Amino acid sequence: MEPFPAGLDRTRDGVQRLTAEPVSSRTVDLHLHSTASDGELAPEDVVARAKAAGLSAIALTDHDTLDGVPPAITTGAEQGVRVISGCEFSVSATWGEMHVLGYFLPLDDPKLQVFLRERQTDRLQRGRDMVAKLQGIGLTLQIDDVLVEAGTGVIGRPHVARALVRLGHAANLNDAFDRYVGWARPGYVAKRLPTLSEVAALVHSVGGLVSAAHLKDRGTKTVLSGLKGQGLDAVETRHPSHDPDTRARLTDLAGELGLLRTGGSDWHGDNATPSPYAALGSQAVPFEWLERLEAARDVERIHHSSAEQAWA
Ligand SMILES: [Zn+2]
Numbered sequence: 001m002e003p004f005p006a007g008l009d010r011t012r013d014g015v016q017r018l019t020a021e022p023v024s025s026r027t028v029d030l031h032l033h034s035t036a037s038d039g040e041l042a043p044e045d046v047v048a049r050a051k052a053a054g055l056s057a058i059a060l061t062d063h064d065t066l067d068g069v070p071p072a073i074t075t076g077a078e079q080g081v082r083v084i085s086g087c088e089f090s091v092s093a094t095w096g097e098m099h100v101l102g103y104f105l106p107l108d109d110p111k112l113q114v115f116l117r118e119r120q121t122d123r124l125q126r127g128r129d130m131v132a133k134l135q136g137i138g139l140t141l142q143i144d145d146v147l148v149e150a151g152t153g154v155i156g157r158p159h160v161a162r163a164l165v166r167l168g169h170a171a172n173l174n175d176a177f178d179r180y181v182g183w184a185r186p187g188y189v190a191k192r193l194p195t196l197s198e199v200a201a202l203v204h205s206v207g208g209l210v211s212a213a214h215l216k217d218r219g220t221k222t223v224l225s226g227l228k229g230q231g232l233d234a235v236e237t238r239h240p241s242h243d244p245d246t247r248a249r250l251t252d253l254a255g256e257l258g259l260l261r262t263g264g265s266d267w268h269g270d271n272a273t274p275s276p277y278a279a280l281g282s283q284a285v286p287f288e289w290l291e292r293l294e295a296a297r298d299v300e301r302i303h304h305s306s307a308e309q310a311w312a
C-alpha cells in the first residue's frame with residue numbers, strides 16, 4: 001500500500017516538496033502491537049505483514065511485555081526483517097497517563113522481567129475491577145469473557161471492549177469505548193502507574209532507550225524539557241494521530257532539546273479500534289532514525305559500563 005497519495009511527497013514530516021525525490025528505499029516501523037498484548041495478529045504474522053509492506057526493520061512494542069519478541073525475531077531472521085526488541089510502558093504524567101516506548105530491551109534481564117510481571121498483575125486486577133464496575137451498572141459480563149479475548153496476551157481495555165461486543169452489549173469496539181470503557185466512562189478504571197524516571201532508569205540500566213509515544217498537543221517545550229530531565233531520550237514525531245503541524249512542531253522541539261526522533265503506525269491489526277489507526281508501515285520512518293537510536297544506545301552503554309567500572 002502507498003503510504004501517501006501518489007504525487008504528494010510528504011516524506012519529511014508532512015512538508016510537501018516540489019521535486020519528486022525518490023522516497024528513501026529503506027523504511028521502518030517502530031511502534032507495533034501483536035497478540036502478546038492487544039494486537040490482532042500473532043507476532044510472526046506481524047513480521048510477515050512488515051515484510052509484505054517492504055519494511056527493512058520493525059520494533060515490536062507490545063504493552064508491558066516482551067513475550068512476542070522472540071517469535072518475531074525468529075520469523076524476522078527467516079524473512080529478512082530486522083526486529084528490535086521493544087515495549088510500550090504506561091507511566092504517570094501531569095495530565096494522567098503517558099505512553100513510553102522502550103527500545104533495545106534484553107529478553108533475559110531479571111529486574112526488567114520482574115517489573116513487567118508486576119505491570120501484568122496490575123493489568124489483570126484492573127480487568128477484574130472493570131468487570132465489577134460494568135456488572136455494577138447491570139451488564140452481564142465475567143472476567144473469563146475478557147480472558148478469552150486476551151488469550152495468552154497481556155490484558156488491556158480492548159479485550160474488555162471486544163468481550164462487550166461479543167456479548168451484545170456494544171455494537172462495535174468504538175461503541176464499547178464510547179459508552180463503557182473509555183476514559184471517565186462507567187467501566188473505566190485508572191492504571192497504577194510507575195513514573196517516567198523509574199522506567200527510564202530501568203531501561204537505561206539494561207542498555208535501552210525511551211521515547212515518548214503519541215504526545216499530540218501535550219508535547220510542548222515545557223513538557224518535553226521536563227520529560228528529558230526525567231530521562232527521556234527520544235520523542236515519537238510520526239504517529240497516525242499527529243497531523244503535519246504536530247509532526248513539524250515535535251520535530252523542531254526534538255532538534256532544539258536534543259531528543260532523537262522515533263515514529264511508527266501503532267498498528268494493532270486491520271480491524272483494530274479505537275481509531276485513528278493507520279496501515280502498518282504508513283508513517284514511512286527512515287531507516288536512518290533507527291541508526292541514530294543505535295548510535296545513541298552504544299554511547300549510553302559505554303557510559304554505563306565505564307560507570308560500573310568506576311564503582312567496581
Ligand atoms: Zn500508546
Ligand SMILES: [Zn+2]
Nearest residue numbers: 031033088266
Ligand atoms: Zn501503541
